[in-house]
Amino acid sequence: MLELHPVVVHHIVNSLGWPDLRPLQRAAIAPLSAGEDALLIAPTAGGKTEAALFPLLSRMATEHWVGPSLLYVCPLRALLNNLHPRVTSYAGWLGRTASLWHGDVGSAARRRVLWERPDIVLTTPESLESMLVSRHVDHAQFFSGLRAIVVDEVHAFAGDDRGWHLLAVLERLTRLVRRPVQRVGLSATVGNPADLVAWLQGSNRGKVPGTVVAPDLPVPVAGVGADVVTVGGGRPPAGDVELDFVGSLGNAAKVVAALHAGEKRLVFCESRQRVEELGALLRGHGVTTFLSHASLSADERRRAEQAFAEARNCVIVSTSTLELGIDVGDLDRVIQIDAPATVASFLQRIGRTGRRPGSARNCLFLTLDGDALVHAAALLHLWGSGWVEPVRPRPQPRHIVAQQVLALCLQEQRVGDRTFVEWWNGLDPFGHPEAVIARHLVEQGYLERDGGMLFIGPAAEKAYGRRHFMDLLAVFTGQPEFTVLAGREELGRIDPSLLTDEVEGDRRLLLTGRSWRVTYVDWKRRRCFVEPADGGGRARWLTAGVGGLGFEVTRAMRDVLLGADPPVRLTQRAVDRLAAERDARAAAVHPGSAVILRRDDDLRWWTWAGYRANVTLAATLSEVVDPMQRCDDESIRLRADLTPDEWRRLTADAADRLCLPEVSARAVAGLKFGAALPPRLAEATLAARLADFDGAAAILARPTRFFSVHS
Structure with a gap:
């Protein structure tokens, strides 16, 4: 710890009572003290925040950083609120200050931040951009002392459009301060850490060293030029994992209620509707x-x-909102209903347990049907092999390029039509936005051009100008929902279809795990007033976007059906049902090839390739695919009259002519900022994100066998 500032070391030992730092925290000191960009990887509660802050606070003191010199960026406001007291305490050791700035912070508190200029600002990317475009913030002066940025849960950004938005905003900040800004990412385990730190570096890449600091990684590190520092003694303990089959949500509620009385249990569900239904059943x-x-x-x-944090004998039921590092106190148990979509999510969730000395990480899977059981077994099979998904930035974020051009014009009032690209410091794709995007923005009135300068036009004000252009600063779009109020208390939001469905008698909703009777609907203001009811409530939310499992998870499901068992305890119920699933699906899997199975008039290609690879295959092989079929994760329906000879002839060159999948008009209409793109570019953006060429090519490279069964 000698490399840290003496005051920081004093408080680590005396205020925190730590005899030493954790291996990750020790290993992070050297690269962060040297100003290197870094990615710090550890499981949930692995001490990543301290690993980043202790060296940066030491630099803040020794190098005399002033003003807001450190930004701490999180994906969730709740996570920022949770971290704020801890960050404030650490900063206070050195007489420094930390403040929140996000959408829940009131105007008086914001004015205080601008006046007092805290040393650390905890914020979200959207709130950071709102500061850049606000007329009330002198952003050049406010950010003039900026030296470093910590991005918490960076993996949650990188695989989403919010990641591209974050990178673009960081480049604009770098341009403002006219010097490189150190970037430090904090992440759970990912499959491609060197790629992730290189992505986070943006325009720093090649100018500033990039380092991955992590415990011994469960997967090979492959990336572009990042150093890797591995610490610790191997993978974390595997933990106590059990897989059960219960057959229904009602049975799951009985199991949760009966097991582990007196303990704190966190139950994860894969939808808001299921959270509400299970909550009501448990009560x-x-x-x-x-x-x-x-x-x-x-x-x-x-x-x-x-x-929940203050109670003992209780359950909290959650979607992935509690997957990230929000502190809900010491947990005894994590229970998973069915299975998350990724191994990474499972690692986040099991990481919520085992924090107390002497306790072990644990997770109980309660699966409700055969599909979920096979999915869960496949996920655990991959986990047992040490595999974790790589985090890949979404390709071709042209709509975010359009958003950033508009946001820059708000920030600077007027920008040169030939020089505005310099604000992104050559970061691809923002450093060289397609000329057609800027031209389209001018042609459609989103921008106006005068004397070689670009500025906000009337179409942008009409489309995004509400509430001081807040619609422009959020890169994701939520579905339109009605706010539900019990008196003056806001309970939450519901899907409007619950208010328009035909019902007999009272209209009842399920929200907060309780039933409510609708007393009045304010259609104009999208508000719904309720009072308590004795059961009978319904919950529903319509989800947007493409679902489906990835290539590796779906292939692992095939492996499970072929006999692979996950390295966890299976209850007898799970063993029996898994055996039944293997027997029922035996014709759809073969150890040496893909299967094309004829069952009466249904001819189906069992690819086990995942949704994205299957829609890519279907688009490429339109000559053999049933035009009325809808792809799923596991199979593609083919023309009923297709013969083996015709199949071989029509697919012989398919790997050399893979096509982008078709995109529905509804999907294009749902693309945030899609209207600011030419329609063909909006469609091409979504098609590129839907395709999986690697997965499709891998399936085409495998032999295929025709089989027939009779019902």
Whole structure:
């Protein structure tokens, strides 16, 4: 610890009572003290925040950083609120200050931040950009002392459009301060850490060293020029994992209610509707139950999470909102209903347990049907082999390029039509935005051009100008929902279809795990007023976007059906049902080839390739695919009259002519900022994101056998 500032070392030993730092924290000191960009990888509660802050606070003191010199960026406001007291305490050791700036921070508190200029600002990318475009913030002066940026849960950004948005905003900040800004990412385990740190570096790449600091990695590190520092003694303990089959949500509620009485249990579900339904069932069993999901009001979530943190014998049921590092106190158990989509999500979730000395990480899977059981077994099979998904930035973010051009014009009022690209410091794709995008923005009135300068036009003000252009600063679009109020208290939001469906008698909703009777609907203001009811409520939220599992997980499902068992305990119920699934699907899998199976008039190609690879194959092989079919993760329906000879002839060169999948008009209409693109570019953007050429090519390279069975 000698490399740290003496005051920091003093407080680590005396205020925190730590005899030493964790291996990750020790290993991070040298690269961060040297100003290197870095990616710090550890499981949940692995000490990543301290690993980043202790060296940066030491530099802040020794190098006399002033003003807001450190930004701490998170994907969730709740995570920022949770971190704020801890960051404030650490900063206070050195007489430094930390403040929040996000959408829940009031105007008076914001004015205080601008006046007092704290040393550390905790914020989201959207709130960071709102500061850049605000007329009330002298952004050049406010950010003049910026030296470093910490991006927490960086993996959650990198695989999403928010990641491209974050990188573009960081480049604009770098341009403002006219010097490289150190970038430090904090992440759970990912399959391609060197790629991830290179992505985070942006225009720093090649100018500033990039380092990955991690425990011994469960996968080979492959990337572009990043150094890798491995610490610790191998993979974290595997933990206590059990896989069960219960057959229904009602049975799952009985198991959760019966097991581990007196302990704190966190139950993950894969949808908001299921969270609500399970919460109501658990309360029916007399279990003290709290809920957390994105459609509950912020106050409701905060109350639930605080009450859960302070209680002992209780359950909190959540979607992935509690997958990230929000502190809900010491947990005894994690229970998973069915399975998450990725191994990375599972690692985040099991990482919520085993934090107390002497306790072990644990997770109980309760699967509701055969498909979910096979999926869960496949996920655990991959986990047991040490495999974790690589994080890949979404390709061709042209709509974010359009958004950034508009946001820059708001920030600077007027920008040169030939020099505005310099604000992104050559970062691809923002450093060289396609000329057709800028031309389209001018032609459609989103921008106006005068004397070689670009500025915001009337179409942009009409489309995005509400609430001081807040619609322009959010790069994701939520579905239109109605706010639900019990008196003056906001409970959350619901899908409007629950208010338009025909019902007999009272219209009842399920929200916060309780039933409510609708008393009045304010259609104009999209508000719904309710009062408590005795059961009968319904929950529903329509989801947008493409679902489906990835190539590796779906292939692992095939492996499970062929006999692979995950390295976890299986209950007898799970063993019996898995055997039944293997028997029922035996004709759809073959160890040496893909299977084309004829069952009466249904001819189906069992690729086990995942949704994206299958839609790519279907688009490429339109001559053999049933035109009315809809792809799923596992198979593609073919023309009923297709023969083996015709198949071989029509697919012989398919790997050399893979096509982008077709994109629906509804999907294009749902692309945020898609209207700011020429229609063909919006469609091409979505098609590129839907395609999986590697997965499709891998399937085409395998032999295929025709089989027939009779019902």
